[in-house]
Amino acid sequence: MASSYLKPISHVLLGISGGIDCLNSAKLLIQLWKVADRVTVVMTPAAMRMMPADSLRAINSTEVLTDPLTNHMSLPDSIDLFLIAPATANTIAKLSSGIGDNLLTTAAIALSCRRVVAPSMSSNMWENTIVQRNCKFLQDSNFHVIPPTVGTEVLELKECYGAMPNEKILVKLVLKHLRQQNTKEFTAFQP
């Protein structure tokens, strides 16, 4: 991995699918810029209905890919981490079936870098046996799944178990995972 001395990730591709946690994507993007030399974003069409791509572009001039038919072969070779957050039940199902019907899902099949998925959904969706099976399958297929936590389900403003960890904790968990992958660059780094 070719990363700078100060930042442990060289180039992260942040995949945003259409969960309500898209509302936190700006905060997550800012946090990722603190630990990566370069951040590129890819959004599903559903995500773009919840979070304007231009808002994310405004953050440190981030490149935001929004055309689902962008050629995945044009994605830079420098990407060393693909973080899909939030990952909807729908996108998780596609990933676990090898479906590539937009740039995010196609990239997940095509990229050979480390892939981390952060599911985000209501408690009922998270407890659904099909979602559980799909996550287990992803875990067994070289995706690292960061389990959701207790949070506020904003659609009904009630507590749920299915929320994505907040951006600081999420990035810490990602770095912890990368560290456990035995990569020397991460050992000394504290975000």
Ligand SMILES: Cc1cc2nc3c(=O)[nH]c(=O)nc-3n(C[C@H](O)[C@H](O)[C@H](O)COP(=O)(O)O)c2cc1C
């Ligand atoms: C307001 C709203 C909030 C949603 N939040 C979630 C969510 O948090 N998690 C989830 O899995 N699906 C959620 N959905 C459903 C997804 O948007 C839907 O399954 C969509 O097809 C996902 O597409 P994508 O996976 O390609 O982004 C929500 C839908 C709406 C209308």
